[in-house]
Structures are given as C-alpha cells and as structure tokens.
Amino acid sequence: MTRTLYDKLVDAHKVCDLPDGDMLVYVDFHIMNEYTSPQAFSGLDHKGLKVWRPEAHLSVVDHVNATRQRDPHDDASKLLIDNLENNCKKHNIAFYGLGDPRQGIEHVVVPEQGLVAPGMLIACGDSHTTTYGAYGALGFGIGTSEVEHVLATQTLRYKRLKTMLVTVDGALAPGVTAKDIIMKVVQVVGAGGANGYAVEFAGSAIRDQDMSGRMTICNMAVELGARAALIAADEKTLEKIKGHAHSASIDFGGTEWRSDDGAVHDQTFDIAAEDIAPLVSWGTSPDQSVPIDGLVPTAADTATPKSKAALERALDYMGLSAGQPVQDIAIDSAFIGSCTNSRIEDLRAAAAVLKGQKVATGVTAIVVPGSTFTRLQAEREGIDKVFIDAGFDWRPESGCSMCLAMNDDIAMDGERIASSTNRNFEGRQGRGARTHLMSPAMVAAAAVKGHLADVREFQTEGAE
C-alpha cells in the first residue's frame, strides 16, 4: 500500500480515532506568540487546567514588538509582551523575549534553534506554520481555542485533508527565485484553490532550492489555502538540521519522510520552471500577480462578471489603471522582512542588488532581519553596511514589523510599498496601504529605481 508523505505524517501522529470522524493527533512541538495565545492561557486558568508537557512549547515575541528599538513602543504592546512572559513563567514554558539573542520571527527562530526536523508535527497559532513542511515536517496554523487544547492535552482534534501534488520541473531562468515559484503556484491554483488540501511540492526546481527557498515556498502555500505544505526530506534537509542548539536532542527519522513511489494524490498541478518570470502582485489577493515586464490586467483578461468586479475593486483600491505597464508603478516605500523572506539568504540576495547603489530619492526603505541571530550573522558578513550605504533603515531588532503592521511600522493611507512579505490584502500594512509582493531582490531593485523594476537589469547572476 503506497502512501503520501502527508498520510505517513498523519498516521505516525494519530493518537486515536474519534466517534464523529475526527481523530486526535499528537503535537511534538508547539510555538506561541504574544497575540494569539493570551486567551488560551486564560482559558486554562478558567478551567483550572495545567499544561500537559511544558517543555514541548516555545514562546517568542514577534508580532507586536517595535523593531526601531528594544523597548515596547506603547503600553498596549507592552501589555501583550508582559502577559506572554508571565504566562510562560507561571507554566514553566521557554520564553525567547526581547533582548534574548534567540528572539525573532517564530518561523525564522525555530529552524535556527534546530527545533524542526523531518517527521515532526508542529503547531502554532499563526497561519504561516506551513513553513516547516520544507523539512518534511507537518506544520500547520491553529486558532486560539486550539492553542488552549494543545497546551492542555499536547494533542489536537484533526480531520484528515485531501492531498494535492504541485510539481515544478525544469531550470529556473536567471533572476527567478523561490518567491516567484510560490507566487506562480498561487496564481495557477488560486487563492483558496487548495482549501481542504495538504499540498506537496515536488520536481527538480523544488529539489534544486536550498532550505531557505523551500521555506519560502511552504510558507506562502497557505495563501492558496493549503492547511499544510510538504517537501520530501533529502540530504539537503539532513545537512541543514545539523549544528543547532537542539539538533543533537531531536530525531524523528530521515529521508524516509517522503511519498512512496506511485502514491496517489487527489489533485495534481504541473508547472514548467521555464515559464516562471520574476513576479509582482498588482492587486489585493496574493493570486493577483503578473511578470515584472507585464501589464496590469484589463477586464478583457477576466473570465466572468464576478472576476471583473473583483478586478475593478482591486484596481480602485490599488490606485492603478487597467493595462498600465507594471514597471511604471512608482513606490513610496520598500520593505524587506517577514517570515517569508527575512532569512540570511534573503538579505544576501537583496544586498547583491544594492551593492554600490542608492535608494531612489523620496523612497523610504526598511529592512528588518528575521531574527536577532540572523541580524548578527548579517552584520558579521558586512551586509548591514551594504543596506545602510544604499540608504536602507537597518533595524536593530527583529519581528514581523511592517508585514502586518501590528507594531509602529504602519503604512499611511495610499502609501505604495514594494514588499518581500506574503499578503497584499486591503489594509494589511496599514489602512489604505497598497502592497506589491515580490522577492527580496526585486524589492531592492524597486527601492533603487523608485518604481517596480526588473531585477534582471541588476546583473545578479549567482545570487539566490
């Protein structure tokens, strides 16, 4: 009987079937942040419950903290940060808070600390927990009620998903990155096209990616609705999990965490790597993207009256005209950061574009390294100097920052941002803010040009 990687992971973690068709699955490791956990802890208190296995949880401050300085920028964020620290002290849970050298964006911190390995089941009150699929681990986001459940029982109620296989075969053209792969997949499958599915990525273009690129791909799989994203474990995976703080103490197996040959998926998509260009989003849903040398779509590109209405609404919000060249779109700001693209590899790729260049007059450019550990590594490599010399604001602290604007990095009404983040929703980076998603190297190119720009004009061959 052949099985998919997804089914192997679910089977290995099943505690028992439940009479109503759900099952209980065991959570090997659970991560919390300061904004989706408070009500889970108060739920425990209210019900008089203890944490089942305190050592299997990690709390990180990342969503609401300022990155301009270490101290909280206001009382409300301080309340959330202090609340998490107090809850962790009370329940004896590891807490990587502000000033801790291990602090950063949760999905950047976890691999750095060696807390993800093939075969694990990892849950977190954050939708981008799909990131861990890059390691052949089953990671998925949960709500606050489920955070309470996993704290109290170390398990979750779970319903098995259908599986989708997305195969990307072939060689990527120069200037095309993991971010472009996943933006292309979201474009092809559609936002919500994978609702109810676990998506496995396969093919030579996926295998050729380094672990950072694979994380970018699995991270943004949630934007097509995937509740889980997976890539088979291979030698690159095993190499990457070595040498971190927890590496020696965690082992769930190795390259056997892959789909069996001939395993059947409920749905499949095939994408040719050669067909992928550097992409930018033009609209307010992550599936609304076009190649950087393309045009903003027109009503003629839409299939139905409903999609025409969605196009018009998006164009109106974004302040764009149908049919205009995307490279004519001038930006106000550039932002490099987020759990999608703030790892050291992302910073290196952007720095390769910025070396010897200057941010265009009038453009505000910010870079927030994904973790304190990443920032210090970048500073050792001199990457901070490249950003600073180009005119970027190199942030001394790490966090989600302007990806979702829960701290003091809030874009103004109408502000247009070239962003290495994951969501271009209305209001995501601030009320009325206009987000264009793209790879970190493309953000750097846009910052230099002052408008959306083609990274291939910057001679970045050899950069990731």
Next chain:
Amino acid sequence: MPDQVTGLMAAFPQPNVDTDVIMPKRFLITITREGLADGTLADLRFDEDNNKRPDFVLNQAPWTEASILVVGDNFGCGSSREHAVWGLMQLGIKGVIGTGFAGIFYDNARKNGLALPIVSPEVRDALIQIARDPNAGACSIDITNRQISVGTQTHSFDMDDATRGALLEGRDDTLDSLKLAESIRAHERTLTEKMRVSVIQ
C-alpha cells in the same frame, strides 16, 4: 446551541475576504476575547472619521439587523486570528453561508459555535439574490438536517459530521479530549527519547 440558526441574510459577495479585513490589526492588541464588535469589518463599516459608510450592506436597513451573511468564495482566508470569529459573533452574526472557507477560520468558527454551511456556487448565487431583497424575510439554517430555508426555497448544505456535532452539542473539546488522557499517554510511551522535544529555556 439550538439546532436552528434563524435570521435575516445580508449579501456580502466580495471574494477572498480575509481575516485582516474581518478584524483589522489595531483591534488585536488585547488579552481578552471581549470588546471586538466595533472592530469587526471596521474598515468596511466605518470611514476614516468613524462615520458609518452608507454603501456597506450592514449599515443599510433592514440588514442592520442581519445575523446571517451570504459570502463570496474563500471567506476567512489569511491569518489564523480567532478574533475574526469572536468579532463576527459579537456583532450578532450567527451563520455565514459560502462555497468554501479557509481551513483555520472554519475550525475557529466550529470551536465557537458559528455555523458555516457550505453550498454550491449556484445555490450561493441564488441566496445572494434573495438576500438583496429587503422583503425577503428570515432565513433558517437547520443544522440537524443540513438545510437552508428562505421564502419558498430550500437548499441542502455540506457540513462534516464532527462540525455538525460540535455545533449541536456546544461541547468543550479541551475537556473532552482530556478524558482520553490514557490514550495520549499510550502514544507517548511509543516515542523515543529524541522524539520527546524539550525546549531549552
């Protein structure tokens, strides 16, 4: 939770309504579940000066009284924030009818007793038409029999057994699962030492 959700339907057909739109981040800086009604759909309901936007359906009579939304595809996509579900319910929404929902939003709704019947695109479009009629009258979502009734129309909907059971019974999953403690311990006994993650403090 009663086995029927009854109320006025409002048409909200915009696709891909994400949880950032349902609950903007400025309302998330809280450690309680309460006080989220004003923040729900705030940027659609209110303008920059906090005046009600007259063009938004929930600001128009009779839909100011609506307790059921008929929505576009992929409602609830994006962030995992359960605040989106808490806020909708605090605003008086008891049911959201759509063609499909993002997974985390769907699970969050079930945990809180917000009914999410899933219908075909054709049925959803028919319900949108009815919902736009100010004289349409109340809609009834029959959870037990998985049927939506409004006016002369009756449509069946999809809802998995576990979600249906959760809505009807209004159970506490955490307390129920703790009754299975022995099964959880039995699973733990199968784990090797290196499968028992222990995070360095």
